[in-house]
Structures are given as structure tokens and as C-alpha cells.
Amino acid sequence: MTLLADAATQSSSELAAAYRRVRRFTERLAETLSPEDTTVQSIPDASPTKWHLAHTTWFFETFLLRDQEGYRPFDAAFETLFNSYYNTVGQPFPRPQRGVLSRPSLALTLAYRQSVDEHIELLLASGEPNEEQRRVLELGLHHEQQHQELIVTDIKHALAQNPTDPVYRDGEFRLGDTPAAAWIDRPGGVVEVGHDREGFSFDCEGPRHEVLLRPHQLASRPVTCSEYQAFIADGGYNTPQLWLSAGWATVQEEGWRAPLYWRDEGDGHWTHFTTAGRQPIDPTAPVCHVSYFEAEAFARWAGARLPLEAEWEAACDKLPVDGDFADRLLDAGEALHPQPLANSPQGLAQSYGTVWEWTASPYTAYPGYAPPEGALGEYNGKFMCNQFVLRGGSVATPSGHVRPTYRNFFPPAARWQFSGLRLARDAG
Incomplete structure (x- = not known):
């Protein structure tokens, strides 16, 4: 759009x-x-x-x-x-x-x-x-x-919340066979991030500034449901060493044992609630509705970490802003739900659309940032506290809305957004 x-x-x-x-x-x-x-x-x-x-x-x-x-x-x-x-x-x-x-x-x-x-x-x-x-x-x-x-x-x-699992939007679920993720090498050095080009941006996307990155690697695709199921089966929600202190406290208080909307039907069979009603979980589709706490714990369990937002932006800056967005899925008669890959990932697959990807970066002001004057100055700046940045958009995002510099942000316990994760790790 x-x-x-x-x-x-x-x-x-x-x-x-x-x-x-x-x-x-x-x-x-x-x-x-x-x-x-x-x-x-x-x-x-x-x-x-x-x-x-x-x-x-x-x-x-x-x-x-x-x-x-x-x-x-x-x-x-x-x-x-x-x-x-x-x-x-x-x-x-x-x-x-x-x-x-x-x-x-x-x-x-x-x-x-x-x-x-x-x-x-x-x-x-x-x-x-x-x-x-x-x-x-x-x-x-x-x-x-x-x-x-x-x-x-x-x-x-x-x-x-309705036990009858009502349908909001019916649609087809795409079949896929997501291949194993590959690690993509990313160089270190000084990079520029932030918006300084033509076209719209929110005030929090600038000013453009330099960031020093260490050499690192990014996974070629987001984490899938089957990979997250392995985390659950390995006792991920019962192992305090994997969790940040605030995350472990939240797990205990809220009784989390799986992503939001997941239900264990027994014998290793899981379902989840979707916009098209309750459906079997596709193990090849990207996992979604996980909090920052869950994403961070999974990354630690996997021997990796979450990417910094500057790492994500530097890697995705030149990629086409193309993917599974809300209007495109509706027009195609497909479900508003993360879909699996149909082909081997080329580079950083599913970077735009599909799921918002948690980063390890807190939502704070860029160097030199000042909120605009007047009432519209309340739009972004006053929320720069106790939140983490997500990148890339999701299946609920309309096309034409996101860009490489777009910074979404939510508290670390938030799960009701279509939020997933992509792994990163230091090189060497």
C-alpha cells in the first residue's frame, strides 16, 4: 500500500x-x-x-x-x-x-x-x-x-478470551518447508544508522549518527516454532539460569509455559489461537507472540544472543522492504499469521513483515535527539523508558509503513503483538 x-x-x-x-x-x-x-x-x-x-x-x-x-x-x-x-x-x-x-x-x-x-x-x-x-x-x-x-x-x-475460538479473518495458511538457518557474517566497524533520507520518518528515528559495531553473525531467518518447541521440551521455562531476573519473576507470576495463545493438547501436539481461529502449530513457521524476556532466554539457551538494533539496521538497510504485510495477505486470501518459508533463505530472509524482531537495544534517544515542540512532541519521546526496540514489521503491519530505520518499541513483558526473534552471535 x-x-x-x-x-x-x-x-x-x-x-x-x-x-x-x-x-x-x-x-x-x-x-x-x-x-x-x-x-x-x-x-x-x-x-x-x-x-x-x-x-x-x-x-x-x-x-x-x-x-x-x-x-x-x-x-x-x-x-x-x-x-x-x-x-x-x-x-x-x-x-x-x-x-x-x-x-x-x-x-x-x-x-x-x-x-x-x-x-x-x-x-x-x-x-x-x-x-x-x-x-x-x-x-x-x-x-x-x-x-x-x-x-x-x-x-x-x-x-x-472466548473458549469457542471465534474467527476474526479466515484465510489460507501457506505450506512451506523452512530449511535450517545459516549464519551470515557481518563486518565490524563504524556504521551510520538513523533516518536522513527523503520520505517520512518518526522523530525517534533520527538524527542519523555513527555507531561502532564488532564483527558478528546474524541468522538467515527468524526462529521457528519447532525450534522454540525444543526450548520448551528442554525445560526452558523451568530453568532460572536462562532468564533475566525480571523475566524469571514474570514467568513465575504469570505462569508462562509457552508463547501466548499456545496450548498443549498432549502427546507433543500443540495448537495456537490465530486470527483464523484455533489451528495446529506449523513447526516450520516463525514463532510469534513471545516477549523480550522469552526471546532473550531462548537466545541464551541457543548459545546466541539478540541482535543490537544497529546491527539489524546495518544488515537490512539495503534490502527491499518487501514481505508478508497485512494488506497483501488479505488481498491474497491468506491468513494474518506468520507464514513459513517456501524456499531456502537468500541472505536475511523475512526481515520485513512476518514478525517484529526483538533486539537487545533499549528504546532510548539517539545522540542529538530532541522531541518536537508542541503537542505532537508527545508522540514518541516521552516513552523512552523501560522498553525495548523491535524491527521489521509483521503480518499485522500495512505495507508501505515500515522502513529500515523504523523503531517499534514495547515493554519487555509484552506478548500480544506479533513479536518473534532472529538470533545473533559475536564472530570469532
Whole structure:
């Protein structure tokens, strides 16, 4: 899904077309859900689909329309209900309580989207938007793509609580025969990482700066389910020496014995809940829904480690940003689930799409970083604490959203995202 080549140079009609593409795909992701489905919030970290539909609309209304002469807000109460964390523009409704919002209804939420869409279209049709409007529109579209991914991950978690294993999106599961991973040598030395090229990036992706890397190796593909099953069978969840202290405490408190959504059916047979309902685990598919703690413990068990984000970026910087992304899988009638490789990996396979890959790097500011001024400065910078970076995108990510410098981030115990891992090790 091509978004924008460069918002600064696009015509109003091109901007409007990009806006429509993104907004329509959000609604496509929600079209299989009932009004009841869209209200459910299963954990404090997730949000109801209805809230995602409204919040992304609130973003455009708040930062593009609210100051337009003659514009009247669709509903003044929405300024609080659908504000996520922008304290400089109002008091956000508490995140853990979003699931109690039975109202507004889904129908009214969709009417809100339609109203704001009409006003954005009028704004773009009235003349060429200025530089600030272009910047905010572009940010808003990438922001909505982030919430498209969250719609998939959050509704999957909500439906997984239902013992009837309901289907969110049916689709085919690709057959494959993933070969053994190979180690790919990577040189050491000084490399440059961070965004400094044309096109959009989030503020946390820069400034571009130099990093010194030691010679290392990266696995040619992500870790598979069969490899993770070997970790489980070898007592991985019962061996404290493999775990960080905080990770071991979490394993004990939460009772983890396998990745999220996995279920041991006995006699070595495992199933897991997917967006297409409960399915047998394909041992050749990449493992997903593991936390940073689990990824780090598995790497230690395997005699390896997780890659640094600079190692990942330096290795993947010149690779095509191509892979299994949400819109491509839907268009092909395939399941929104990590698929196995059909051929021997060439270089670093499945680097983009498939699963977000945990890195060993904490989510902190790059040298020289400063958050933008104003309300939009709250977007990324204030979350640079107690989180780890993931790279590459997943099957829930829309195509055109990620790039080599893209930094996703989650707390180390998070598992409801499509998160997996690729191994690394020092050379020599």
C-alpha cells in the first residue's frame, strides 16, 4: 500500500487519494466485526476496535480541523473520550477503561469518521495545504497505520478470551518447508544508522549518527516454532539460569509455559489461537507472540544472543522492504499469521513483515535527539523508558509503513503483538 512519496511535493489530489486509501483500509479491517466485538477491551494495554476507529479520527479533527475557521467539532465530548495521551490538548480518558465505553455506538463512531473525512476532503479541495498542514496530514496517516496494526493485535487478544475460538479473518495458511538457518557474517566497524533520507520518518528515528559495531553473525531467518518447541521440551521455562531476573519473576507470576495463545493438547501436539481461529502449530513457521524476556532466554539457551538494533539496521538497510504485510495477505486470501518459508533463505530472509524482531537495544534517544515542540512532541519521546526496540514489521503491519530505520518499541513483558526473534552471535 503506497502511502506518500513525499507529502511536501504532492498535489492536493494526491494527498486526498492517500488519505482515502489509509482510511478505507482501517474500515476494511473492522468490517468483519460486530458492534459488540468492537467494544471489547481484554487487557489495559489493548484498546477496543471502536476506540481505534474514533481515536484516529480525533487525531485529524484535533490537529487539522479544530482551528479551521467555521469548523464545529462533531461532538465536544469526543475531545476527552478519544484523546490517547496528549496532555497538552486536554485530559485523556483513562486507557484501562476504554472498554467501558459502550457509547458512542459503532454507528455513531462511523458517522464521526465520515464527517471528519468530508471536512478533510474539503480542506484539501479548497487549495494547496500549507507546509504545516502537509506535515500533520502525513503524520496522521502513519499514525493511523500504526492503529491498523493495533486493531488486528487487539481484537485477536480479545477474541482469544472466548473458549469457542471465534474467527476474526479466515484465510489460507501457506505450506512451506523452512530449511535450517545459516549464519551470515557481518563486518565490524563504524556504521551510520538513523533516518536522513527523503520520505517520512518518526522523530525517534533520527538524527542519523555513527555507531561502532564488532564483527558478528546474524541468522538467515527468524526462529521457528519447532525450534522454540525444543526450548520448551528442554525445560526452558523451568530453568532460572536462562532468564533475566525480571523475566524469571514474570514467568513465575504469570505462569508462562509457552508463547501466548499456545496450548498443549498432549502427546507433543500443540495448537495456537490465530486470527483464523484455533489451528495446529506449523513447526516450520516463525514463532510469534513471545516477549523480550522469552526471546532473550531462548537466545541464551541457543548459545546466541539478540541482535543490537544497529546491527539489524546495518544488515537490512539495503534490502527491499518487501514481505508478508497485512494488506497483501488479505488481498491474497491468506491468513494474518506468520507464514513459513517456501524456499531456502537468500541472505536475511523475512526481515520485513512476518514478525517484529526483538533486539537487545533499549528504546532510548539517539545522540542529538530532541522531541518536537508542541503537542505532537508527545508522540514518541516521552516513552523512552523501560522498553525495548523491535524491527521489521509483521503480518499485522500495512505495507508501505515500515522502513529500515523504523523503531517499534514495547515493554519487555509484552506478548500480544506479533513479536518473534532472529538470533545473533559475536564472530570469532
